[in-house]
């Protein structure tokens with residue numbers, strides 16, 4: 216069967232291919248330690264699971280839910296934004312709960328891009344921005360982030376470019392894969408840039424609570440709602456990746472526009488999941504501290520592994536990964552990743568899958584136990600001694 220033209224140039228997600236290869240190697244008895252994927256391995260708070268259990272036992276919670284999500288969840292998201300980011304959002308009009316923030320990326324592209332409209336995409340960046348823009352019929356215009364420029368957009372270069380067809384710009388700080396936190400002034404510059412060129416600045420913000428003491432929202436900038444859409448998620452901050460709960464926050468008009476698409480795509484989430492998510496959002500600082508204490512200990516181990524591999528990395532990266540420059544002895548991150556996979560049975564992600572500007576880097580996930588990380592270090596040491 217001929218697939219639709221829109222799938223041309225959309226390959227299978229790198230990880231899905233690589234996971235198949237890792238499965239094959241495991242079948243051959245290799246027992247690969249996978250330090251690739253960023254899926255939190257720890258559970259949510261026990262109270263959150265209790266709400267899900269209690270609510271799902273009720274007889275009257277199993278019907279279709281409203282397209283705009285439960286008012287209880289929208290209220291909890293609004294309070295969460297106020298408490299942690301200092302941002303006021305009207306829970307009735309400025310918040311749209313999502314089945315994870317990944318689906319929000321697609322909804323935004325489908326809502327705003329006509330054939331040939333352009334979207335600025337970070338290189339390196341989350342690969343879904345590129346595929347969502349292409350699937351929506353848009354054209355990707357990559358903008359390069361460099362270590363020398365703290366992985367931030369080069370606004371002078373952007374100003375020199377032809378922006379006449381650009382409708383959207385994807386940004387994401389703390390940045391994935393580089394772990395870069397936004398510098399003072401970056402968010403103001405983004406909002407000013409969006410306003411000047413009538414570009415919707417789409418901020419994907421799922422990592423702000425991980426290894427970061429100052430969670431920040433792009434919506435905090437004065438006047439941001441004129442030009443910003445922000446996506447957020449409980450996947451990482453609340454260890455709920457499999458639950459699929461996220462949110463889209465923006466001006467009332469944007470929410471209404473996006474709802475025109477989303478309400479035709481899917482329906483509201485299972486109510487007990489929404490109520491449990493609302494509970495999760497009420498967590499105090501002790502919750503975030505406990506999550507970060509685990510990641511901090513793991514980060515020390517990952518730093519040991521990266522040092523062993525001769526990589527260089529910056530301190531103070533935020534998010535669930537460590538991003539590191541590979542030594543010049545390797546052609547690129549793919550070469551290092553394959554060498555370690557085939558000789559030490561440890562999988563780490565080559566930076567090139569996030570765009571050409573990531574070629575000289577690798578990314579290691581913090582979603583493995585300290586024991587697994589210690590075992591990875593031992594395996595790499597054994598390989599390097601040979």
Ligand SMILES: Cc1ncc(COP(=O)(O)O)c(C=O)c1O
Pocket residue numbers: 253314315316317318341387391419421447448449450456460461
């Ligand atoms: C930058 C970035 N945005 C969005 C997502 C998707 O998160 P969610 O689970 O909310 O769909 C991920 C997940 O890996 C991510 O790394």
